[in-house]
Amino acid sequence: MSEEEFEYAMREMAAGNADALKQVYLAYRTLIYTVCLKYLRQREQAEDVASEFFIKLFNSAGTFKANGHHKTWICTIAKNMCLDLMRKEGHVAASLDDTPDEDGQALEKADPASVGASSVEESTVNKLTIEEARKRLSDKEREVMDMKCSGLTFREIADITGMPQGTVSWHYNEAVKKLKRFIGYG
Amino acid sequence: MDDERIEQLYMESLKADVPDYWSKIEAGIKASGASVDNASSDEVTIAKADVNSSGDNVISFDAAKKDIGKKKAAKRNMRPYVGLIAAAVLMVVVVVPVFLAGFEDRRKSDEQSDNTGYSTTTAAMNMEDSISARGDNKEAMETEAAVAEEPAAEAAMESAGEEEMYDDAEYEAAETTEASAALDGTRDYGQGELDYKTNGIAGSTEKIVILKAEVVLKGDKYLFTKIKPDDSKTKLKKEEYEVENPEELVKYMEDFDGAIEVWVCSIHGDKIYVYGPAED
Structure with missing residues (x-):
């Protein structure tokens, strides 16, 4: 969704047009859910917060002021909502590297060195689906890939995550390499 | 396979992994008082009021930015x-x-x-x-x-031109009567604090040869005591000579040569206040 389209949708939402909200939802439901899941690590909570986000977006559309970076804006709002929830519930922000995946199960770490060094493992993961391959990415690689595939630029991902743009780009390239290898195209 | 294809596959996987929560949104908006299907501007306004009155500023990115700006501004203003x-x-x-x-x-x-x-x-x-x-x-x-x-003592006193006798214990006491006499005398020797270096008194060219001399009979001997500035001229020097024959005292009285005068003075610690020569 372009800036103009988003601004138009917000104006429509401010006027009470729910169809505009639906358009925004369809465009960003994945992105917002991904952001929420990144922080909350629980699918249900992520879904709840993502829903709440769109409700509030609709209700406060009249106060929207275009700043030319609506993707960053909505991601920041979603992130703040997650942080607020974590604060209220006394959650401690966990390191991305030692947190379980969204299913609550320990995610096998995709150590680039070990993966790259083991041809046996490569052959084993050769038949992985993209879903399985995605789970084998490191948290940061998956985070970057999720946002990138949701339509964000490296610059926007860097702004949201706080990582340097070069790091974002590096994680993306690593993720793409792994995915290619995991699904048998590497 | 190029990166775009990977992204495409990944995106499909991601979307498949994301649940459809539109129903929750719909229910939430309805619960907040607005109808998604038939939303009017009035109802939306009510919903806005609810959000704003909730005090939750998370939704307002601008507000968050302003808050950050305020903090920075507060720091800057400080x-x-x-x-x-x-x-x-x-x-x-x-x-x-x-x-x-x-x-x-x-x-x-x-x-x-x-x-x-x-x-x-x-x-x-x-x-x-x-x-x-x-x-x-x-x-x-x-x-x-x-x-x-004691005739010997008298002889010694006469040779010194001194009639006075002093108590050995009172070196620091002033000799008032003599001082008065000195001040009443015709010679103006001045009076004041003795300058050890010049061995004189400021404002007077007279040299004080000896400050005090006395002869006392101690048992069957004569004790001659004289006090004068020492050679370093920084402190007083007390010399005592004990003789059996008064005639022997002469050799200890060389300081009196040519200036047989006993100056009236009072001694206070290291300072000597000179009032003038003792009168005969």
């Missing part, structure tokens, strides 16, 4: 006061104690000045007492000397 605060702290920590110390010094100085005044007065009084006592002692000693009838 900068000019940092210097003032530092100056105030410095004032309290350094300047005030220094001022108080100075005030204390001045107070002590004033107290000392007062004490000095009192001490001076007291010293003057003591001086007078001492002088009076010295006069009494002199009379007593004269009486004692007369009773003793």
